[in-house]
Amino acid sequence: MADDRLSEIQARVRDADFVLVGLGEEFAYDWNALLQDARYREIEEETGGAQEYVWITPFLQKMILRQRRRDRWTCAYQNLESMIAGKNYFVVSLCMDDYIYDTALDREKIVTPCGGFRKMQCDRNCSHMLTELPEESYEAVLQYYRKELPLYALREPVCEKCGAGLRFNQLGVTRYAEEGYLENWSKYTKWLQGTVNRSLCVLELGVGMEYPTVIRFPFEKIVLYNQKAILYRIHSALWQIGGELGDRGCSVREDPIDWLGWYDAGQA
Ligand SMILES: [Zn+2]
Numbered sequence: 498m499a500d501d502r503l504s505e506i507q508a509r510v511r512d513a514d515f516v517l518v519g520l521g522e523e524f525a526y527d528w529n530a531l532l533q534d535a536r537y538r539e540i541e542e543e544t545g546g547a548q549e550y551v552w553i554t555p556f557l558q559k560m561i562l563r564q565r566r567r568d569r570w571t572c573a574y575q576n577l578e579s580m581i582a583g584k585n586y587f588v589v590s591l592c593m594d595d596y597i598y599d600t601a602l603d604r605e606k607i608v609t610p611c612g613g614f615r616k617m618q619c620d621r622n623c624s625h626m627l628t629e630l631p632e633e634s635y636e637a638v639l640q641y642y643r644k645e646l647p648l649y650a651l652r653e654p655v656c657e658k659c660g661a662g663l664r665f666n667q668l669g670v671t672r673y674a675e676e677g678y679l680e681n682w683s684k685y686t687k688w689l690q691g692t693v694n695r696s697l698c699v700l701e702l703g704v705g706m707e708y709p710t711v712i713r714f715p716f717e718k719i720v721l722y723n724q725k726a727i728l729y730r731i732h733s734a735l736w737q738i739g740g741e742l743g744d745r746g747c748s749v750r751e752d753p754i755d756w757l758g759w760y761d762a763g764q765a
Contacts, residue, residue, distance in 0.1 A: 515698070522704070523732060523752060562596075569755075574596055591611050591707065593611050605684060614630075622671075627674060627677055631654045637650070698729070699719065701730045727747065732751075
């Protein structure tokens, strides 16, 4: 069941010179799904939240991300991809689940300022360098998950320079290495400059108030100053838009993952 709003937005996207997409909290993968996994619950009990084992959970998250099959998120991303394919787009995402990097969307046209699971960093960011996933540590966690290795055999991977723990390059570490996204962020700001006074369709999907200064507030400002821009805010609870955008600010009160699931690429 596609709604009228969806066809309207499809048409707007098709006609716009530029399409700016923001993905927020409601678009993020639900890590509670991990709790449905019996072995995961067992591991939680075994490690008992002890500080020395905290590093294991993100490795298990990485494992789940690598194993995932078709789910509501892959579906939503595929539909987003079909909707903006062939357009001059840029996607800014607060999601840390890396789903977007499994799509055919151009990686040069994506920025994920909260990081994810693609690179690792020193917890203290002593060298401002990002490193690759240590496959041997990852493999050891998998073996532990499969009960082929005991918990005491696991060793936390550490920074070669200072000995602090290695962490996935994402918000939540002691000192987040922004080096992971700054290059694409500058591509984004350059791209934005090119949209001034051009027709621009802005799609904001599930962006709440967690980091409003990254997407929500700036997107409103972009549309306010560009008379040829229109904003569609899709959110299940925080769909409201201030009156200053007039009819160039449109709200859709829906869960963005469900909503995009209705999109029929065949109609585009
Ligand atoms: Zn270090």
